[in-house]
Amino acid sequence: LSDKLSAVFDRLTRRGSLTEADVNEALKEIRRALLEADVALDVVRSFADKVRDRAVGAGVVKSVSPGQMVVKIVNDVLIETLGETTEAIDLAAKPPVAIMMVGLQGAGKTTTTAKIAKRLKERHGKGVLMASLDVKRPAAQEQLAVLGRQVEVDTLPIVAGQTPIQIARRAMEAARLEGYDVVLLDTAGRTHIDEPLMQEMADIKSYASPHEILLVADALTGQDAVNLAKSFDERVGITGIVLTRMDGDGRGGAALSMRHVTGKPIKLIGAGEKMDALDEFSPQRIANRILGMGDIVALVEKAAAAIDAEEARKAAARIAKGKFDLQDLCDQLAQVEKLGGFGGIMGLLPGVAKMKDQIAKANLDESLIKRQRAIILSMTPQERRNPDLLKASRKKRIAAGAGAKVEEINKLLKQHRQMADLMKSFGAGKRGGLMGKAAQ
Ligand code: GDP
Ligand code: MG
Numbered sequence: 001l002s003d004k005l006s007a008v009f010d011r012l013t014r015r016g017s018l019t020e021a022d023v024n025e026a027l028k029e030i031r032r033a034l035l036e037a038d039v040a041l042d043v044v045r046s047f048a049d050k051v052r053d054r055a056v057g058a059g060v061v062k063s064v065s066p067g068q069m070v071v072k073i074v075n076d077v078l079i080e081t082l083g084e085t086t087e088a089i090d091l092a093a094k095p096p097v098a099i100m101m102v103g104l105q106g107a108g109k110t111t112t113t114a115k116i117a118k119r120l121k122e123r124h125g126k127g128v129l130m131a132s133l134d135v136k137r138p139a140a141q142e143q144l145a146v147l148g149r150q151v152e153v154d155t156l157p158i159v160a161g162q163t164p165i166q167i168a169r170r171a172m173e174a175a176r177l178e179g180y181d182v183v184l185l186d187t188a189g190r191t192h193i194d195e196p197l198m199q200e201m202a203d204i205k206s207y208a209s210p211h212e213i214l215l216v217a218d219a220l221t222g223q224d225a226v227n228l229a230k231s232f233d234e235r236v237g238i239t240g241i242v243l244t245r246m247d248g249d250g251r252g253g254a255a256l257s258m259r260h261v262t263g264k265p266i267k268l269i270g271a272g273e274k275m276d277a278l279d280e281f282s283p284q285r286i287a288n289r290i291l292g293m294g295d296i297v298a299l300v301e302k303a304a305a306a307i308d309a310e311e312a313r314k315a316a317a318r319i320a321k322g323k324f325d326l327q328d329l330c331d332q333l334a335q336v337e338k339l340g341g342f343g344g345i346m347g348l349l350p351g352v353a354k355m356k357d358q359i360a361k362a363n364l365d366e367s368l369i370k371r372q373r374a375i376i377l378s379m380t381p382q383e384r385r386n387p388d389l390l391k392a393s394r395k396k397r398i399a400a401g402a403g404a405k406v407e408e409i410n411k412l413l414k415q416h417r418q419m420a421d422l423m424k425s426f427g428a429g430k431r432g433g434l435m436g437k438a439a440q
Contacts, residue, residue: 016059016060017057017058017059017060018056018057018058018060018066018069018070019056019066020052020056022070023051023052023055023056023066023070024052025067026066026070026071027051027052027070030048030070030071030074031044031048033290033293034047034253034291035253037251037252037253037289037290037291037292038221038222038223038225038250038251038252038253038257039253039254039256039257039290040222040223040225040226040253040257041223042226043226043256043257043260043261046260047077047078047081047256047260050077050081051070051073051077054076054077055069055073061300061304061307062303062307063303063306063307064299064300068300069300071291071293071296071297071300072296072297072300072301074291074293075287075293078256078283078287078290078291079283079284079287081256081259081260082255082256082259082286082287083259083265083281083283086280086282087240087265087267087281088267089116089120089212089214089240089268090211090239091124091126091181091182092211093211095175095179095180095181095182096129096172096175096176096180096181096182096183097181097182097183097211097212098172098183098185098209098210098211098212099116099182099183099210099212099213099214100185100187100201100204100205100208100212100213100214101113101184101185101186101187101214101216102187102201102214102215102216102232102236103189103216103232104190104191104193104217104228105137105188105190105191106189106191106218107216107217107218108216108218108242108245108270109186109187109189109216110132110134110140110143110144110186111147111270111273112214112216112244112268112278113130113144113147113184113186114130114144114147114148114150114275115151115270115275115276115277116268116278117130117148117151117153117182117184118151118153118275119278121151121152121153126181126182127179127180127181127182128154128180128181128182128183129153129154129155129156129171129174129175129178129180129182129183130144130148130153130154130155130183130186131155131156131168131170131183131184131186132145132155132156132158132167132186133164133167133186133187133204134164134186134187134188134189135162135163135164135167135188136188136190137188140188141158142158144186145158147275150275151275154180156170156171156174164187164188164200164203164204165203165204165207168185168204168207168208169207171185171208172208183208185204187200187204193227193228193231193232198231198235198236201232201235201236202235202236205236205237211239212240213238213240214239214241214242214267214268215228215229215232215233215238215240215241215242215258215264216242216244216270217229217241217242217243217244217254217258218243218244218250219243219244219245219246219248219250219251219252219254219255220245220248220249220250220254221254222253222254225253225254226257226258226260228258229241229257229258229261229262229264230261230262233261233262233264238262240264240265240267240268241258241262241264241266241267242266242268242269242270243255243268243269243270243281244269244270245271246269246270246279246289247270247271247272251289251290252286252289252290253290255286256286256290265281266281268280269281269282269286311331315328315332319423322423324416324420324423324424325384325385325386325387326376326379326384326385326387326416327376327381327384327385329376329416330373330376330377330384333369333372333373334373371402371408372412374402374403374404375398375399375402375404375408375409376412377402378398378402379398383398387413387416387417390409392406395410
């Protein structure tokens with residue numbers, strides 16, 4: 001797939017910003033990649049629309065192709081959609097806190113129940129009780145008991161012939177009496193969604209009032225993911241999603257589909273049959289898996305970082321020659337603004353750390369930076385290169401253009417002179433010194 005993509009990118013011409021044609025061309029392949037990753041068709045469509053809105057007209061970082069730029073934007077939108085933050089299981093309620101596991105048969109509910117129990121006990125020191133409410137599948141309750149012994153977490157004793165509600169009641173009563181912090185309710189599944197299953201889940205919910213209802217779904221779930229997540233969310237009301245079998249071949253497009261239709265966070269990832277194979281959700285990891293283009297994303301990020309470094313190097317070279325005109329100041333102010341402070345590009349310039357105090361004293365806050373740039377931008381290129389040209393009449397013209405007072409221009413010019421002197425003392429004054437090296 002990556003080969004196919006690079007072919008498309010090669011055909012795209014390099015431009016300053018992304019045109020609609022660039023984006024549409026790249027989106028064709030992106031759409032295919034998402035479908036191959038099992039993202040549901042409807043989700044692919046609305047996702048592509050979102051990307052198009054964001055991408056058309058966006059700037060292309062130098063040394064990457066428009067197609068690569070689109071991939072980076074797709075990646076960003078993907079991460080936003082998946083949810084940028086990791087949300088842990090919420091236990092902030094009066095104990096015993098009930099957590100209900102729901103999902104289709106074979107999704108991994110029982111396995112995940114035991115994994116979560118182990119984690120809550122070991123990492124959070126919680127007293128955990130597990131109960132299997134699966135009376136459909138023979139030996140389902142025994143399966144949980146076996147896992148319970150394995151992870152050394154208590155399971156509710158099995159009583160034959162009880163309904164799921166009766167088991168849930170027994171579990172909650174036992175937990176209250178014996179002082180457990182958390183009760184994990186493992187429920188029955190079906191091979192497909194049906195009304196009796198949904199009714200059973202709704203009944204258990206209204207009885208046990210779980211604080212968390214986690215939908216457990218297989219990473220290989222394809223087009224069904226939308227219907228699955230929607231049904232469980234509408235009928236039962238899920239609070240989060242656990243995606244299992246991420247150790248397999250599935251590319252996990254179900255994560256995007258389910259998150260998109262429910263807006264509920266993906267809380268955990270199952271990545272194996274072992275009891276420790278439970279990972280925190282990482283949007284970047286899932287995005288890489290779905291898109292399969294982590295390399296391109298890294299490339300664009302590297303290119304963007306390289307440009308900042310290149311600009312810093314150029315600036316350093318000029319400063320080393322003792323040159324620091326108003327255009328340089330304007331560029332620096334733009335960089336400062338873009339990077340949100342002096343920690344960024346200015347920090348990259350050797351020797352600049354010493355200057356920071358001076359700059360701080362000059363009181364460069366954000367609105368001032370904007371005003372100063374506006375003043376410089378109202379000058380002609382010659383004036384920017386040679387501030388000596390700026391006599392009274394020119395200053396008046398610039399003040400009118402920038403909506404500023406002449407005093408403000410004088411203040412800016414004075415400040416520039418101080419900075420230029422400082423630059424000179426760091427640069428030309430010390431050939432072979434720090435600045436000289438940076439310029440080579
Ligand atoms: P349930 O019917 O939803 O309770 O599903 P189970 O917990 O019984 O799991 C069904 C099968 O999937 C078992 O053989 C599990 O070992 C396996 N399984 C569960 N989670 C994972 C996972 O994250 N990765 C892999 N490879 N297998 C899993
Ligand atoms: Mg089960």
